[in-house]
Amino acid sequence: MRRVRLAIGGEHVENSRVYAVEVDKLTFRYRNSTSYALKGVSFKVRKGEFFTIVGPNGSGKTTLALSLVGVIPHYIEGEYYGSVFVDGIDVRSRTVLEMVTRIGLVMQNPDVQIVGITVRDDVAFGLCNLGLPRELIIDRIDRALEAVRLKGYEDRLTHTLSSGERQRLAIAGVLSLEPNVVVADEPTSQLDPAGKIEFFNVIHELNRRRGKTVIVITSDVEWALRFSDRVGLLVEGRLLFLGPPREFVARVDLEELTRHGVRAPQVLHLYHKLINCRAASTDLKPWLHAEEAYLELRSVIGRESCAACGDEEAAREGEAGAGEELAIDVRNLWYVYPGGIVALRDVSLKIRRGEFVAIVGQNGSGKTTLVKHFNGLLKPTRGQVLVCGVDTRRRSVAELAQRVGFVSQNPDLQIFTSSVRDEVALGVRSGRLPAEEIEKRIEWVLNLTGLKDLEREHPYKLSRSERVLLVLASALALNPEIVVVDEPTAGLDWRGVQNVMKVLAELHRKGLTIVVVTHDMDIVARYAERVVVMHKGEVALNGGPRDILYSDILPQLSIEPPPIVRIMKNLNKHGYCLKPLTVDEALEKIMRCRGVGLPGLHAQHIDTP
Amino acid sequence: MVFLDYTPSTSILHRLSIEAKLIILTATLILSFIYTDPLYVSVILVAVLTMVCSTKLPLQRIKSVLRALTPIMIFVVIFSGLGFEAHSFRSEWAEHTILEILLFRISVGGVLMGVTITLRLLILVVSTSLVSATTRLEQYVVLAKKLRLPYELIFAFLIAIRFIPVLMNELENMMSALQARGVELEKGGFVQKLKGRIPLMVSMITLGIKKSDELSIALQIRGFGASENVTVLYQSRLSLTDYMVIAITLSLLGVGVYLRINNYGVL
Numbered sequence: 091m092r093r094v095r096l097a098i099g100g101e102h103v104e105n106s107r108v109y110a111v112e113v114d115k116l117t118f119r120y121r122n123s124t125s126y127a128l129k130g131v132s133f134k135v136r137k138g139e140f141f142t143i144v145g146p147n148g149s150g151k152t153t154l155a156l157s158l159v160g161v162i163p164h165y166i167e168g169e170y171y172g173s174v175f176v177d178g179i180d181v182r183s184r185t186v187l188e189m190v191t192r193i194g195l196v197m198q199n200p201d202v203q204i205v206g207i208t209v210r211d212d213v214a215f216g217l218c219n220l221g222l223p224r225e226l227i228i229d230r231i232d233r234a235l236e237a238v239r240l241k242g243y244e245d246r247l248t249h250t251l252s253s254g255e256r257q258r259l260a261i262a263g264v265l266s267l268e269p270n271v272v273v274a275d276e277p278t279s280q281l282d283p284a285g286k287i288e289f290f291n292v293i294h295e296l297n298r299r300r301g302k303t304v305i306v307i308t309s310d311v312e313w314a315l316r317f318s319d320r321v322g323l324l325v326e327g328r329l330l331f332l333g334p335p336r337e338f339v340a341r342v343d344l345e346e347l348t349r350h351g352v353r354a355p356q357v358l359h360l361y362h363k364l365i366n367c368r369a370a371s372t373d374l375k376p377w378l379h380a381e382e383a384y385l386e387l388r389s390v391i392g393r394e395s396c397a398a399c400g401d402e403e404a405a406r407e408g409e410a411g412a413g414e415e416l417a418i419d420v421r422n423l424w425y426v427y428p429g430g431i432v433a434l435r436d437v438s439l440k441i442r443r444g445e446f447v448a449i450v451g452q453n454g455s456g457k458t459t460l461v462k463h464f465n466g467l468l469k470p471t472r473g474q475v476l477v478c479g480v481d482t483r484r485r486s487v488a489e490l491a492q493r494v495g496f497v498s499q500n501p502d503l504q505i506f507t508s509s510v511r512d513e514v515a516l517g518v519r520s521g522r523l524p525a526e527e528i529e530k531r532i533e534w535v536l537n538l539t540g541l542k543d544l545e546r547e548h549p550y551k552l553s554r555s556e557r558v559l560l561v562l563a564s565a566l567a568l569n570p571e572i573v574v575v576d577e578p579t580a581g582l583d584w585r586g587v588q589n590v591m592k593v594l595a596e597l598h599r600k601g602l603t604i605v606v607v608t609h610d611m612d613i614v615a616r617y618a619e620r621v622v623v624m625h626k627g628e629v630a631l632n633g634g635p636r637d638i639l640y641s642d643i644l645p646q647l648s649i650e651p652p653p654i655v656r657i658m659k660n661l662n663k664h665g666y667c668l669k670p671l672t673v674d675e676a677l678e679k680i681m682r683c684r685g686v687g688l689p690g691l692h693a694q695h696i697d698t699p
Numbered sequence: 700m701v702f703l704d705y706t707p708s709t710s711i712l713h714r715l716s717i718e719a720k721l722i723i724l725t726a727t728l729i730l731s732f733i734y735t736d737p738l739y740v741s742v743i744l745v746a747v748l749t750m751v752c753s754t755k756l757p758l759q760r761i762k763s764v765l766r767a768l769t770p771i772m773i774f775v776v777i778f779s780g781l782g783f784e785a786h787s788f789r790s791e792w793a794e795h796t797i798l799e800i801l802l803f804r805i806s807v808g809g810v811l812m813g814v815t816i817t818l819r820l821l822i823l824v825v826s827t828s829l830v831s832a833t834t835r836l837e838q839y840v841v842l843a844k845k846l847r848l849p850y851e852l853i854f855a856f857l858i859a860i861r862f863i864p865v866l867m868n869e870l871e872n873m874m875s876a877l878q879a880r881g882v883e884l885e886k887g888g889f890v891q892k893l894k895g896r897i898p899l900m901v902s903m904i905t906l907g908i909k910k911s912d913e914l915s916i917a918l919q920i921r922g923f924g925a926s927e928n929v930t931v932l933y934q935s936r937l938s939l940t941d942y943m944v945i946a947i948t949l950s951l952l953g954v955g956v957y958l959r960i961n962n963y964g965v966l
Contacts, residue, residue, distance in 0.1 A: 161916055187925040195920050202913040205921065207836055207861050214932045221926030224934070245707075249864040263921060467875050486885060487878035496879040502906065503869055504876035506898035516898070517880035550905070561876075568881050 110271045110303035111135040111158060111193070115172035118153055118162060127153040129327040130172065135305060137270070140297045142314040143307045145324035146351030146583035147554060151307045152198070154324065155275040158305065159195045160186045176271060190216065194264030196274040200256040209235070209251075209259060210244040216267045234266040237300065238292050252453055254285025258292055265296070271303040272296065278310060279581040282453040282609050284648045286310075290317055309583045311347075312355035312653070315339065315378045325350045339376040351585030356612070356653040357383050359673040367677070380656035387661065387680070415443045416476070417572050417603040418464055423473035425459055433459040435627045436473070443571070446594075446604045448614045448635075451624035452648040457576075457607045458499075460624065464574050464605065465494040478571065491517065495565030495573040499580060501557040504564075510552070511536070511545040513560055518567045535563040539593055555586025562593060572603040579610055591617060611652040615639060615671040623647055636669050706832050710754040711940075717838040719941040719948075720830050726952040731822045733956065737814040739964035744818050747826050756832055764824055772820065776813035783809040793966045808966050815966075836860070837933040850929050858914075869906065873899050 111134065118128045127150045135141045145151050156162045160181035163170040174181045176193045197203045206212025213234050217227040235241045238258040243251070251259060257277055264272060274293065278286045294317050297304045308314055314321050315335040323331040323342070331338060344362050347354050357380055364374060374390065377383040418441040425434040433456050441447050449457050462468040463475045466482040475482045478493055498504065507513045514535055518528050536542040539559045544552060549560060558578055565573065575594065579587040587610070595617060598604045608614065614621055614635055621638040623631035625647045631638050638644070639651045640659065651659070654676045658668045670676040707713070712720065731743045751761070781803050788794055793808030836857075843853045877899065878884055884895045918924075937945075958964060 156916070159920060161919060165916060165919060186919045187922055190920065190922045190925065197913070197917060197920070199913065201865055202910060203917045203921075205858060205861060205914075205918070207857065211837070211932070215923075216921040218930040218932055219922040219925050221928040221930055224930055224932065227930060227932060248861070249868075267922065462875075465879055467879065486883065487875075488881045488883040488886075491879055491881035494879075498872060498876060498879070500872065503872040503902075506873075506877065506902050517882065520880075520882045564880055 108136060109134045109175075110137045110139070110177065111305065112175040113154075113158075113172070114175075116154070116157060116174060117169075117171040118157060119169040120153075120166070121168045123168075126169075127327055128157070131324070131327070131329050132172075133322055133329060133332055135271075135303060137303055138297070138301050140294070140304045140317055140319045141306070141322070142318040142320070143305070143322045143324050144309060144311050144314050144352060145307075146309060146585060149324045149350075150327040151309075151324055152275055153327075155195060155273055155307050157181075158271075158273050159193050160184070160189050161195075190269065191220070191267050192269050193271040193273065194267055194269040196257070196260050196264055196272065196277055198276040198279065200253070200260040200280075203260045203263065204248050204256060206248055206263075208244070209240065209246050209248060212248055212259060213262050213266050216263055220267070230266045230268070234262040237265055237296060238262045239288070252285070254281050254288055254453070257281060257285065257289055261292065261296075265302075269302075271305065273305045273307070275307045276309065276581075277306065278308065278313070283650050284452050286313065287650075293317075309352065311352060311358070312379070315355065315358075323347075323352070325352075335378050336376050339378060348584065351583045353584035353587070353612075355379075356673050357657070360654065360657075360676060363673060363677050364680075367681070380653040381660075383653070384657045384660040387657065388664070417441050417443045417445070417478060418605070419474075419476040419479075420460075420463070421474040421476070423460075423463065423475060424471045425456075425463070425468060426471045433627055437627070437629055439622060439629060439632070441603060441605065443603055444598075444601050446598045446617055446619045447606070447622060448618035448620070449605065449607045449622045449624060450609065450611075450614060450649060451630075455624040456627040457624050459627075461496075461574050461576060461605060461607055464572070465496040466490045467496070488520075491565075491570070492521070492568055493571050495562075495568060495570035497558075497561050497565055497573075497575045497578065499577045501554065501561045504561045505549045505557065508548055509545070510541055510547050510549060510560055513549055514541075514564050514567050517564055521568070531567050531569060535566045538566065538596065539563040540589070553586070555582045555589050558582065558586070558590055559593065562590070566597070570602070572605070573597060574605045574607075576607045577609070578606065579608065579613065587613070611639070611650070611655075615652050615655070623649065636671060639671065640669050705835055706756055708754060708756065708833070710833070712750060712754050712829070712833040714940070715833075715944060716935050716937050716941045717834055717842050718935075718937060719944045720834060721842075722945050723948050724826055724830055726948045726955075727822060727826050729952065730955045731819050733959045734964035735812060735815050735966045736964040737811050737818060740815050740818040740822070744822050744825075747822055747829070751825060751829055754829070754833060760832075761825060761828060764828070765821075768820065768824065772817040775816050775820070776810065779813035779816055780805045780809040783812050788966050789962070790966060811966055838935065841931060841933050841935050844931050854923075862910075866903070866907075870899065870903065873902060 113134070114132050116128050116131045117126060119126045131150075131154065143151060143154065153162065156166065157174055158176070158181070160174075162168070163182065164186050176189060179189075179192070181189060204212050206215055210231060213231045214227055217230055231244070232241075235243065238261050240255065240258055240262060243255070248256065248259065257280075261272070261274070272293070278289055281289060290313055293304055293306065296302045306314070306318070315338065318335055320333060321331070321335050321338045322329050323338070331342060333341075339358055339361060342354075342358070344354050344359060357377060360383065361374070361376060375386055377386050418439070420437055420439040423434055423437040424432070426432050437456075437460060449461065451457050459468065463470065463482060464477060466485055466487045469483050477490060482490060505513060507516055511532065514532050515528065518531055536545055539562060541556065541559060541563055544556065549557060552560060562575065562578070573594070578590050578594070582590065591613060594604055594606065606613070606618070618635050621631070621633065621635050622629055623638060623644070630647050631641060631643070639655045644651055650656070652671075654670060654673060658666075658670060658676065658679075662668060668676075668679040670679045727743060727747060731740050734740050751758070783806065788806070788808035793806065793811065795807045797805045797807060797810065799805070840853055840857065874884060877895070882895055884892065
């Protein structure tokens, strides 16, 4: 099957001075798969370049990453055509072990990549494997930890690090081998925004200061645009676009992007909608991020302040569909973990029946600890939690499950059976319901979540978003009044996010109380009726999304509002008073400023909400 | 967790090399097992407790272990009182009978023997946890390398320890998830509890297989097996203190064995 193409020595030696990585018509099919994961992918990465590949889940991103370091085809076999050259060397001509000092891979899940018990051990692992002298190893550990800003962590136990710290430790482990090229596969999908920023700062510094060639493979377009020299768009194993970020912004078809399951950042949507609204689009330069968009808009809109103040939405928000009856009543809740760490300090919170509440905050702020009280997984150290008027201390978790559907973060830790249907049935069958009722419920949730066609499949064959839906469906089968979901969209591409959120929105429409813990500010802006911001175990802010996202103290709580809000807040400094949450709202606001300097805006393009 | 309860400090025991500590441990255990007189064994226990105090470690953990051992210790005293035949003792006073119920005779020697066994148990528990609390994991690794154990074996052991907290965490999450689905794990008898946990075991195995796949890729990427000569990061050379401690320990052991041969400390 393998078509071995002999390298024409001279050409690649010549190229290796310019290019760190050359991928030529790479095609790969896993042995047990019927379709090709990669279909003729070609690109070259110059030495010292910051190159990003974006693409939805299942587009072949991980396959590409594994091919770059030679794990494919050495370790994972299949049908392989084309070639990958690193530093002018065909990865097929050397073993993976021989390439580790040339190209390093940071894998998606740092938990598996970290093999040391202490931070020092872990960074040392690769170096010791190479049999380097001890003094050199100690020196390299030092430098690698400094590069990822983990100096002083040498003796920490790796399992006690935060997820952001673990991801950076994984980079240090790769970096210590001093490869010229660092590849990172979905490095930020499990991180909170603060961890993401830190990660990109570290990897950017590696690129700029230390001259490393960096290849980041991600589904996060916003960050890709902000940091990369060039961006490649990988969809269904094909590279659909390859070029600098600004060209990407100007040329990309947003509808197509969304259809492929890639989330286009708000700034991109805003740019394209403005372009479409304008007769002459020549003087609007493509922007890459909120700060650039602000500067551009600032110069286009003009200086007059705007009379259209966005107060009416704020007034509307307060009276959203919820009744007066309380679904969850948290009274002066304290929670202290067995180790003595105080996770919640005097938290009081009322959630009304039928409300859609988003709980946000940095990792370690107490979000998950708080929601684990809602179904009794944790019981208050002090204070009280009432669910539908019942004290959670008086009920077991299984009893509370009849009222509170709870979905925690990692779907893989919540799947126990070998078929979708059995999985959904697991919870209901353990109750004392008549058989017809059980069947009726199972049918209902399978249809609601769109899993009906997959009911005979093994859960592990489902995509990640389908697995999240499956776990949600299993909770819903008990017919709860309250649904609590912890980070439902982590690690999902845009299509997955929408599928999950659609179900939650549907449940909300049916009158269920929804509580979502999330880092995703787009979701907060779009769906939440109320936002609770946790900080250091306390409720720092609690109110309507508009008030919260436009709050001036949000940055102090380590939360970055969505790009639209960042743009508008900057504009508001100049006397405007605009508080849109979505792209369409922003467009309408900008237009309502009577198009000062935006003569081409036409009202008919915008559906006013 | 025996190997993860290292508690940092700067005490003498912390600074001693693992060789010295293991020699002390071995000597302590030999001495506590050759004597049968509880008086002699309690001297050893006092010595061990003095060492514990010198490390200024928090004592909660040892206390909780002792609390768990208490019923076993009482059980041992009673049954050895019953179990040892009076004529098996050398000294006359040990043969005295305290109590006679039906066919059973409880002798002084038997009860004292029970006390000795209990003391031995205490010494065993306290001294081994003392070693584990004052010794870093890498010191064991260095020792294993010195003993020329194969690197693969040492590594397998290390990786197991590394993943214990990860797996424990996952298990806990899975139990929470099952309960949150309305499956009762806490109620019912033993069989019912066990039945509720079957899905957990299946999932743990599936996840484990998945993880080992990923792990083998991760190990490749980190150069596992790239060189025959794996560098040992940590070095340990015996210091003067180590040699002195070893010398003192060995001479004490010598004296102890000499006394025992001359029938001291025997019931």
